[in-house]
Amino acid sequence: MAVPNHVKKTVKNTFLYTIVTLALVWALLPIVWMVMSSVKTEAGMFSMPPKFFFKPNFETFKFMFSEEGNFFSFLSNSVIASVLSTIISLVLGTLGGFALARGNFKNEKALSFWIISTRMAPIPAVILPLYLMFSNLGLIGTMPGLLFAYTTFNLPFALWMMMVFFKEVPQALEEAAMIDGCSRFQAFWRIALPPVAPGLVATGILCLMFSWNDFMFASVFSGHDTQTVPVAASLLITQNGIAWGQAMATGTVIITPMVIAGLAVRKYLVQGLSMGAVK
Amino acid sequence: MRTNAEYSKLKDSNQTNYKKEKSTSFLNLLNIKKYKTEHWMILPSIIILAIISIFPFLYLIYASFMDFMISSDQPTFNGITNWKKVLINDTFWASWGRTLIFAVVGLLLEVMIGVGIALAIYELPKGRNLVVTLWMIPIFVAPIVAGLLGRFLLNSTYGLYAWLLSLVGIDVQILGDVKTALAAVILMDVWEWTPLITMIVLAGLQSLPKEPLEAAQVDGANYMQRLIKVVFPLVSRTILVALLIRSMDILRFVDTIKITTEGGPADSTKVIGFYLMEVAFKFQDFGAAAALGLTMLFATIFLGKQFVNFMTKGDE
Numbered sequence: 001m002a003v004p005n006h007v008k009k010t011v012k013n014t015f016l017y018t019i020v021t022l023a024l025v026w027a028l029l030p031i032v033w034m035v036m037s038s039v040k041t042e043a044g045m046f047s048m049p050p051k052f053f054f055k056p057n058f059e060t061f062k063f064m065f066s067e068e069g070n071f072f073s074f075l076s077n078s079v080i081a082s083v084l085s086t087i088i089s090l091v092l093g094t095l096g097g098f099a100l101a102r103g104n105f106k107n108e109k110a111l112s113f114w115i116i117s118t119r120m121a122p123i124p125a126v127i128l129p130l131y132l133m134f135s136n137l138g139l140i141g142t143m144p145g146l147l148f149a150y151t152t153f154n155l156p157f158a159l160w161m162m163m164v165f166f167k168e169v170p171q172a173l174e175e176a177a178m179i180d181g182c183s184r185f186q187a188f189w190r191i192a193l194p195p196v197a198p199g200l201v202a203t204g205i206l207c208l209m210f211s212w213n214d215f216m217f218a219s220v221f222s223g224h225d226t227q228t229v230p231v232a233a234s235l236l237i238t239q240n241g242i243a244w245g246q247a248m249a250t251g252t253v254i255i256t257p258m259v260i261a262g263l264a265v266r267k268y269l270v271q272g273l274s275m276g277a278v279k
Numbered sequence: 280m281r282t283n284a285e286y287s288k289l290k291d292s293n294q295t296n297y298k299k300e301k302s303t304s305f306l307n308l309l310n311i312k313k314y315k316t317e318h319w320m321i322l323p324s325i326i327i328l329a330i331i332s333i334f335p336f337l338y339l340i341y342a343s344f345m346d347f348m349i350s351s352d353q354p355t356f357n358g359i360t361n362w363k364k365v366l367i368n369d370t371f372w373a374s375w376g377r378t379l380i381f382a383v384v385g386l387l388l389e390v391m392i393g394v395g396i397a398l399a400i401y402e403l404p405k406g407r408n409l410v411v412t413l414w415m416i417p418i419f420v421a422p423i424v425a426g427l428l429g430r431f432l433l434n435s436t437y438g439l440y441a442w443l444l445s446l447v448g449i450d451v452q453i454l455g456d457v458k459t460a461l462a463a464v465i466l467m468d469v470w471e472w473t474p475l476i477t478m479i480v481l482a483g484l485q486s487l488p489k490e491p492l493e494a495a496q497v498d499g500a501n502y503m504q505r506l507i508k509v510v511f512p513l514v515s516r517t518i519l520v521a522l523l524i525r526s527m528d529i530l531r532f533v534d535t536i537k538i539t540t541e542g543g544p545a546d547s548t549k550v551i552g553f554y555l556m557e558v559a560f561k562f563q564d565f566g567a568a569a570a571l572g573l574t575m576l577f578a579t580i581f582l583g584k585q586f587v588n589f590m591t592k593g594d595e
Contacts, residue, residue: 103317125572
């Protein structure tokens with residue numbers, strides 16, 4: 001071969017880094033641009049050609065979190081709804097996931113398919129009967145209604161995730177504990193649960209993300225007092241145009257906690273997402 | 280490994296009487312001792328899931344045969360009118376057609392770019408972790424924020440992307456033009472979810488056995504040959520699973536369209552999920568919407584069945 005090996009290697013590496021850099025620019029430019037726009041002045045945001053260097057201005061954030069901007073109420077609704085629905089789904093999902101992993105149910109395959117199918121059901125299709133059901137029960141516009149709605153996608157996801165994690169824990173230890181006099185539940189609590197703790201955290205963060213990012217359910221089921229941050233973002237789009245400064249600031253607030261949390265559990269992410277159908 | 284029956288026998292014979300009494304007395308009282316702890320553990324979940332899945336499903340079937348306007352008090356039976364209204368309707372088929380285009384084009388791009396980037400990252404001599412971390416950030420962006428961003432970047436008077444495109448001579452209102460709007464929303468989905476394909480394929484690549492690749496290299500196969508003959512067959516199952524998941528997601532895709540184009544211009548981005556929302560909440564025709572929802576449900580169940588088959592194949 002005429003070309004020396006180290007030259008070939010350099011060419012290959014240059015090629016690889018170029019591709020990866022381009023990909024990262026494509027993935028991150030919109031996000032960087034959003035964060036930058038959220039700290040620009042109104043005039044700076046709309047100037048053409050676009051400005052990449054400027055003095056940051058936090059007026060939009062100040063307004064949003066002021067009495068007038070009323071952003072705290074959206075934020076607290078989002079936090080309450082997503083945290084509570086995550087806790088409910090985690091508790092029930094852990095118990096049920098363990099049962100699915102260990103119990104010899106009749107028609108176990110059909111049972112787990114049914115569980116995952118409730119997660120995969122197209123939201124536009126199920127939102128209708130749920131809407132009618134919720135309005136008959138007086139749940140539209142209430143926090144329990146929103147919690148219940150979020151549970152429809154978080155619980156099946158938590159069940160499947162926890163089932164997968166529990167299946168990886170060897171059963172022998174629990175059997176030994178039960179022979180020593182533990183009840184089935186004690187064996188679950190003391191022996192099987194501790195090793196799946198990291199999986200539990202990952203599942204929790206993904207549930208948190210699904211409900212935090214939800215727009216469909218929140219826009220149909222939430223009322224004036226229970227609107228979440230994604231709904232707040234959509235309200236900025238009006239007939240008269242869009243309050244872009246606030247929209248960018250709201251977007252920044254929506255994604256920041258989830259990006260941090262998501263990156264923290266990225267090791268488990270693929271497993272979780274391929275188990276539970278994304279979003 | 281012992282079966283449940285065997286270890287419960289073992290348990291009985293080894294337990295002290297005190298423990299045994301304590302653990303079964305409550306159940307004895309209710310005369311339901313034949314149920315195992317596992318049944319109690321999963322019961323609350325089953326009840327909740329039943330309420331949120333069986334009821335809506337039956338209700339959809341019921342509503343699909345009723346004249347059911349949100350404003351009317353009593354729905355009345357109207358036979359297959361809704362089904363006819365839905366099935367003999369150009370908008371319905373056009374919406375499914377767009378969903379299909381969305382799925383095929385979107386998934387093709389996501390797989391091609393996703394696999395390509397995964398291979399590039401896999402070959403990187405340094406900085407793999409940092410690249411993966413940055414690359415996957417779009418996954419965590421709420422779909423509604425993705426939509427807002429798309430709308431902001433593509434705005435023809437002050438959008439960054441519109442400006443970049445105008446530099447190369449492309450000067451259209453991208454989201455306002457029938458020819459480009461669907462492509463734009465597909466690309467928003469591609470932007471958000473290509474990293475997921477990369478993650479899944481990368482996980483597959485990292486778990487590949489080293490031997491077949493090395494053997495192929497020793498035999499003098501070049502990179503492309505190794506890819507096609509060795510790598511692709513080994514990760515194809517992973518890619519298929521990723522595809523199934525994503526295709527079900529695309530069926531649910533509504534948020535971004537709601538924020539960006541509202542199905543327009545001239546219906547060019549009206550995918551099936553959005554059409555359903557329109558029939559239900561804008562035209563308030565729940566009967567027709569129910570029939571429409573059932574067609575979506577059937578499609579999902581079909582895809583879900585394939586998914587579960589793939590996932591459980593390896594377990595047996």
